[in-house]
Amino acid sequence: MTATAPSNISGGARHVLGLSGGKDSSALAIYMRDRVPEMEYFFCDTGAELPETYDYLNLLEAALGKGIVRLNASRDFDHWMEVYQGTLPSPQMRWCTKNLKIKPLEEWLGEEPAISYVAIRSDENRLGYVSTKPNIKAVFPFREDGIDREGVNRILDEAGTGLPAYYEWRTRSGCYFCFFQRKHEWVGLADRHPDLFQRAVEYEEKVRYQHTAMQGRDYTWSQGESLHELLARRGEIEAKHEAALERAAKRSRPNLPLIEVLSDALDEDEDSAACVVCHL
Structure with a gap:
């Protein structure tokens, strides 16, 4: 693997990889499994995931030989909907992303130096979520190692996990009521x-x-x-x-x-x- 940790993260940094229940992050977890044995895997549980997502996470744990930390155990979607006085999240006001994805991760890591592994493929022209906190630095192994969509599918096939079942009718992970659904x-x-x-x-x-x-x-x-x-x-x-x-x-x-x-x-x-x- 050619991807390396940022030089401004000191030794002893935590290595973390977020799983969404989607194919790219799942393939990256398998790809990094033997390359970074100390990797910590996490999943930000909104309390509104598809049953297929939970089933697939269980399958991934078996493939990784390691548990996946579930965040948000006490503050799910319903909690934050009450905080926002019943306002549904929308493309214009993504309070679900802020409170159920970003904040739990940053609170979980605290101020410890950490390297976050992001599943952006080599055939994609975007960055994904990159924390603005100075103690969290992102690396992009798929982009650096030239792994594209076909490479992701090959990793999942060779690992025996295949694709999550919801891909039969849906192309994204996320809440069952996600406002980005077609x-x-x-x-x-x-x-x-x-x-x-x-x-x-x-x-x-x-x-x-x-x-x-x-x-x-x-x-x-x-x-x-x-x-x-x-x-x-x-x-x-x-x-x-x-x-x-x-x-x-x-x-x-x-x-x-x-x-x-x-x-x-x-x-x-x-x-x-x-x-x-x-x-x-």
């Missing part, structure tokens, strides 16, 4: 986890009817419409998705994994790109 992914949630879809609906209704400060305001998970309205359009959404899949398949090279075709098709949706803290 329309068709909301339909997928309704089909595969109707109980979780109903909980997401109840959050919308709670904001509208129970929180005094929010009464009369239309805060919704999917921009422009409530989940009830979205599901009422499922025929239209599914037809659009099927057409996008066909176009993506024609653009794709032969034997491309289904997840890549699905991702290409869903990228045609009008929703914004996901938060890089959550979905790696």
Whole structure:
């Protein structure tokens, strides 16, 4: 491996790697398993993860031969929603990212010097979350070692973990009600986890009817419409998705994994790109 720790981190620094439940961070954990034996793995648990995410984390623990620290045990999404007086997080106000991802990590590390391993691939042009605290420095092993999307898939296949099950219908990890979900992914949630879809609906209704400060305001998970309205359009959404899949398949090279075709098709949706803290 060519990736090295920053020179301004003194000896004895903690080595940490955050897992989102997604393929890139999972592949990086396996990639670093024997390269940095003292690595500490952590997962910021929002209390609103998909069952498939928890199942996959258990699989990863077996592959890594080491436990994954779960943060946020006492301050989950519901706690912070009350703090923010029932305001749903949104692309414009990502209080979930701040309070459920960034703050728990920085509190867990404290003021100790630490090296954070970030799962940005060599074929990506972005940075992901990099702490502004001077004691936390980031390194990018995949970028430095030239590991791209195909390399990530190969690491997971060779480790026997494969991809998380939610990739059959969703291309991102994160909360089941994440506001960055595309329309068709909301339909997928309704089909595969109707109980979780109903909980997401109840959050919308709670904001509208129970929180005094929010009464009369239309805060919704999917921009422009409530989940009830979205599901009422499922025929239209599914037809659009099927057409996008066909176009993506024609653009794709032969034997491309289904997840890549699905991702290409869903990228045609009008929703914004996901938060890089959550979905790696």
